[in-house]
Amino acid sequence: MLKHDSNEKGGRALSLATIAGHEVHVDDEGFMTEYDEWSEDLGKTLASNIGIEMTDDHWNAIRFLREDYKSEGVTATLRRVTNTGGIPTKQLFQLFPKKPAKKMAYIAGLPKPVGCV
């Protein structure tokens, strides 16, 4: 069996950015690429970058995404956050308006969910 590289970032331009005083790796759209460089402090700053003030409900979703990524190696889809994480899709749209999947991944420091071509 081949080794599975769960954090696929080949082909995407990587650069360093300074967020909340920490130097971190980001892709060309500003998504963090290193799971372990993230902290809740950084998450808060990332959220405010896109106009979101974090509440307990927001953290509930972000913490699910972080944990799920650790075990699954891919960013959870909205369907998964609802089915497995137990957060109704409607609420996700209220918490992270317009583009919840993309916004949650951005705040959680995870790769953008794969929008399959």
Add this chain to the structure above:
Amino acid sequence: MKKLLVLGAGTAGTMIVNKLRPRLGDEWSITIVDQEPEHHYQPGYLFVPFGTYQPSQIVKPKKKFIPKGVDLVMGSLTRLDADQNVVELADGTVLEYDYLVIATGATPRPEETEGMKGDQWQENVFDFYTLEGSSALADKLRDWSGGRLVVHISELPIKCPVAPLEFAFLADSYFRDRGNREAVEITYVTPLDAAFTKPVAAKRLGTMLEDRGITLEPDFYIESVDNETREIVSYDERRIPFDLLVTVPVNMGADFLVGTGLANDLNYVSVDHETCLSKKKDNIFAVGDAADLPTSKAGSVAHFAIEIFTENFLQHVEGQEMTHRFDGHANCFVESGGGKGMLIDFNYETQPLPGKYPIPGLGPFKLLEETELNHLGKLMFKWVYWNALLPGRDLPLPALMSMAGKEDVEA
């Protein structure tokens, strides 16, 4: 005797048994299971609503494509026990295997969205991803006098993600030919943030929608279909009214995979993206739409992946390391209406780019550009599918994508 069991005699499963039968010796038995006796040329569904193809032109018996030395078992799969290496069918038949290939594909599930299969289903709400749906839509379009046509994608991934765009382009062309285009307002509704996922193709396809007077409604994640008011409603409470809704329902993998621990939330089997080997079991592969590969669910992906899979499988059963790596290569003809089409060619890492294919500089097919030859290529492909692809003959196309002939442009 070693037993290879292939689940699903669609595009991927059929190609696999045709490729493997001559390569595996007499010490191997090969069994393939399917519940439907007919093989559908699925790319043909797109043309049925517009009367270009009759249903009979895209259907052939499955057993015609299963080679000698392979047992075709008809039955519906109810249970897979991946620890005991057995599969059970609805009639109680138990099939054992040493190696299993899951090729049960993906199917549209309109019942997953509230109200989609309500009063309006096949009255004013249609899908075209089944022969039944595309045939019913053909009857509807023939007599439809016009109004608000909404072409809609429920959730990704879906089979052939360009098909809804093609449907919108062909609808535009169809109503123009009938002389009532001005009586039809076409809206294209997608959960994506643009016409397509990847920037260069998204820009090109977005412009093509604009040129045809088709309104794009991005970021629309459907919650329900309101049958009373005839509107689709999103989770953030946007409402889009329709007179005729042509939707692509949520697509999902087969239900027997639920609870096996092998598949994700949409029943797609989690596999290594380069080898199609299950991430959970060393004697199970999943190929074609049934797998969770992060690329298009399309026959071309199945075709290219199977070239790689065949070589890897032969190494793997001998206990050798698999040395071939699938790159997510896909190519699709995109019908654009008016007797023209485009061609796109891409993989996991490289988005669809302009250029020539398959011979760099010569083509004859032009990538990301509308030509009559691309349209003819799409029509010719039906012959290639039945006569070369399914029987497992080698096509003169490399399995891995090549940058030769492509222009690296910015979106």
